[in-house]
Amino acid sequence: MIIDLRSDTVTKPTKGMLDAMMHAQVGDDVFREDPTVNELESKMAAMFGKESALFFPSGTMANQTAIKLHTNPGEQVICDKYAHIYNYESGGASFNSGVSCKLIDGKRGMFTAEQVKEAINPDDYYYSKTSLVEVENTTNKGGGACWDFNEILKIRKVCDENNLGFHLDGARLWNALIETKQTTLQYGKVFDTISVCLSKGLGCPVGSVLVGDAKIMKDALRIRKIFGGNMRQAGYLAAAGIYALDNHVERLKEDHKKAKEIGELLSDLSVVKSVEPIETNIVIFELNDDVDDKKFVENLAGKEIFIIPMGGKKLRMVTHLNYNATMHEKFLTILKSNSF
Ligand SMILES: Cc1ncc(COP(=O)(O)O)c(C=O)c1O
Numbered sequence: 001m002i003i004d005l006r007s008d009t010v011t012k013p014t015k016g017m018l019d020a021m022m023h024a025q026v027g028d029d030v031f032r033e034d035p036t037v038n039e040l041e042s043k044m045a046a047m048f049g050k051e052s053a054l055f056f057p058s059g060t061m062a063n064q065t066a067i068k069l070h071t072n073p074g075e076q077v078i079c080d081k082y083a084h085i086y087n088y089e090s091g092g093a094s095f096n097s098g099v100s101c102k103l104i105d106g107k108r109g110m111f112t113a114e115q116v117k118e119a120i121n122p123d124d125y126y127y128s129k130t131s132l133v134e135v136e137n138t139t140n141k142g143g144g145a146c147w148d149f150n151e152i153l154k155i156r157k158v159c160d161e162n163n164l165g166f167h168l169d170g171a172r173l174w175n176a177l178i179e180t181k182q183t184t185l186q187y188g189k190v191f192d193t194i195s196v197c198l199s200k201g202l203g204c205p206v207g208s209v210l211v212g213d214a215k216i217m218k219d220a221l222r223i224r225k226i227f228g229g230n231m232r233q234a235g236y237l238a239a240a241g242i243y244a245l246d247n248h249v250e251r252l253k254e255d256h257k258k259a260k261e262i263g264e265l266l267s268d269l270s271v272v273k274s275v276e277p278i279e280t281n282i283v284i285f286e287l288n289d290d291v292d293d294k295k296f297v298e299n300l301a302g303k304e305i306f307i308i309p310m311g312g313k314k315l316r317m318v319t320h321l322n323y324n325a326t327m328h329e330k331f332l333t334i335l336k337s338n339s340f
Contacts, residue, residue, distance in 0.1 A: 036235030073098030109142025144282030
């Protein structure tokens with residue numbers, strides 16, 4: 001039995017999801033004639049209380065489009081040093097939009113309104129113009145941490161006072177909402193644009209959506225086209241998204257519970273130095289200095305358990321839809337044996 005905990009992106013569609021995909025009504029989305037894509041976009045826009053939503057093939061493209069919508073070349077985006085847009089989007093912010101990132105030294109991928117204030121460049125011609133603040137919730141490199149919504153509200157105020165756009169990378173926003181009992185409408189009110197992924201915790205094979213009001217989203221279609229993101233009968237994929245929104249959100253609690261149970265046993269392992277607080281489905285832990293992380297990962301792989309290194313002695317595991325109860329029981333038994 002293979003236990004793949006490298007990411008929540010390794011999931012395969014469930015039978016119910018495949019059925020929904022097989023029965024989807026489709027059309028040419030480049031002509032905006034795919035009824036299922038249109039349904040997903042309307043549903044998402046309504047969920048967030050926004051005027052517009054656009055379906056994307058990836059979270060990266062949705063984020064990159066948002067950066068392009070909010071900025072002009074030469075300008076600057078404020079984000080955390082752990083941000084996905086800075087670390088894991090292949091330098092896309094500079095390549096696609098010609099912007100630089102001002103990195104905040106936050107905690108677990110999160111920062112404060114005060115730190116944002118300090119990061120805004122003065123309004124002198126020799127500075128890069130600050131134009132966007134980007135937040136990630138939950139934070140990926142930060143170990144699935146959830147933002148304090150009050151801090152987000154304070155950052156919104158700073159954005160308003162300084163005429164800055166406010167974008168949320170909500171690849172795992174669903175995990176945060178389930179955990180904090182907040183709503184999509186609350187988030188829609190605060191952010192100018194939000195990207196959400198269907199292909200992470202929600203278990204779709206492909207798909208992300210960018211939401212925002214009509215004014216900011218005006219050029220989103222054109223930018224998606226420039227990035228090569230136009231799709232034709234994409235309704236088959238959108239159907240998976242609609243199915244996931246209706247069936248896979250509540251169950252994220254199970255992933256969070258499993259992650260916490262893994263974390264508790266990990267912290268008892270003699271080879272483990274520390275386990276970061278576990279709030280959602282991501283477990284990041286650090287091995288003792290004298291433990292070879294490569295060997296640790298290989299040892300687990302030998303037992304058909306796959307996890308990924310995060311640099312240094314840090315390792316990451318992510319629970320998900322396809323990590324079932326049997327796998328969990330087996331993995332907990334291995335962890336209890338402390339044979340590493
Ligand atoms: C926080 C975050 N944002 C964006 C993305 C990008 O999503 P995609 O892999 O669909 O491009 C990821 C992917 O893991 C992510 O974790």
